[in-house]
Amino acid sequence: KNILGEWGGRPRVNLPPAELVDVITDLGAVIGPAHAFTPFRAIFRQNKYATLEQCYQDAVKKVKFLELGLSANTDLADKLDSLKNISFLSNSDAHSESPRSLGREFNKIKMEDPSFDELVLALERKNQRKIELNVGLNPKLGKYYNMFCNKCRRRVMFGKSEKTGNTLFNEYTISEEFIKIVSENPLNARKEYINNVSKGKIVCPACKEKINKNIKIKLGVSERIDVISTSDEPIHPNHRPPYINAV
Template identity: 30%
Template sequence: MLNQYFTDLHIHVGMSHNGKWIKIPTSRRLTVCGILEEATDRKGLNIIGIIDALSPLVLADLKMLIEEGVLVSASSGGYIYRDNTLVVLGAEIETREVNGGLAHTLIFVPDIQTMTTLSTYMSQYIRNINLSSQNAHMPLKQLIQIASGFEALIIPAHVFTPHKSLFGVCCQRLSHILSDQDMGKITAIELGLSADSNMADRISELAGYTFITNSDAHSLDKIAREYNIFSMETLSFQEIVKTLSRTEERQVIANYGLDPRLGKYHRTFCRKCGFTDNQAGLNLDTCCPKCRSNALTKGVFERINEIADYAEPHPPAHRPQYCYQIPLEFIPGLGKKVMAKLLAAFDTEMNILHYATYEALSTVAGTKIANFIMTARVGTATISAGGGGIYGRMLNIVDK
């Protein structure tokens, strides 16, 4: 029997248990223990990926939790927290192509022993192995060869963003920098906050890959702002392998992500005057139409238009539904006090976002907040697009 699991595989660690920074700038509350509690108790996730496990500081914290029995080894890889949350160990590694473009890739392994060995091996390439997302000073092709030797899951991260991504700054096609054999070792593709499946399915070479959407959380609040539903038998690393490879009926049955317009790199943006291109698409060979400067950051929307094979998406038969999920933090007027009432009534954010009825939401938070949550749930919200590092926003009726 297959079960459904809420999954976010891209959560960063900000600080170690003994107070040493791992990712700057992030929150001091973003520790391994803080992530486990937030993801389980508040968010309602079933599977989480702890990124930055390549750092010896994070490995030490994980080993401590394993020794204390807080994390228990799953039979086929990964670790179980409080009986119902699977923790998988990952690393986000930065690579550099010959054109100077930088990209991030997620690497997952089944256990702490394998991650410890990988950390020791990668320390010869990474200058400060204790910190997050360090440049390995190698092209993706070499990283794939190394990671596959550890039987790792290999997932290029936020692949369209204008900074540190494959399609954003490294190449127009994976085949330009990777062999067919290398491409075959890629497990899945992470879309990023400013893109969705329809946008990515305009590129023909991505048709064979499973798409996933993750939070890339740099704070506890951002956990599960994007997530997936995995359909698999039990909580284990090997079940994730089957799910991402779509074998034995395992599969990703839904991606829940921001409407791309809420992403902070969706549209072309002028860093000097704040102009955002919300129209048909700006020709980036020209200067900003508002201030006439050359300080434009190309948006994901414009980049995909530039490199796409198809004018419209060509989704393969295996592609699951992409559901626009607006995080509760984007809901206008939903402050900490109202959020506390909602959590007291419905236990987790997953329950609020997916299962609470309009009547129940209205009783707890009022009709205005209930209306916002329901429009966000069904994808009919009015949104002002983001760009250049500034998130889009869900509009209140008075903003229109």
């Protein structure tokens, strides 16, 4: 929201990503995806792209950075092979009217002086310029870390059940903030559930029960990364700086 209490502030550009990158770089500016994993409008969101190349195609080499967003960190993002050559930023996403988000996340950058040219060199890791440190929230504190219902905003968790043989996700408890699905093997159940959420097959049991509406569950950042990751553990390239969880 803006200071007048209206929704706004997000410019929209109707261009294919590669063309937008060309226009921006032709003008001498730099561009990269921000809060890259969040479920709304981000490059790697559910049903969108799985790699940088898919999105930017021929222009991918001109994309200088990726901004991680509140719900992701280096350990999560480095599970994607397509990100090994790109510099990560951890920026405060302060485009609301409240000043409390300023400086919530930040980067330590090695440069000669605080200029645009030096910043570009740092993003490109040239002439010893570089991002030296990323500082951000622990991703688990991000709003969209786990699967959630788009309407009631309850998050989906998994727990262990005493009963055996339940694979239908029909044993659960609903609280103010959570839908807790219990099963004999919560890890396997979660995997199967993520698979079904990816295909748009799971409706929110709370909304079904309380307002009799079929609202689809959406993948959170952690589950979306599980789906598109190329390795189970992070593989950090040599240039990757440390990431500090600020909280």
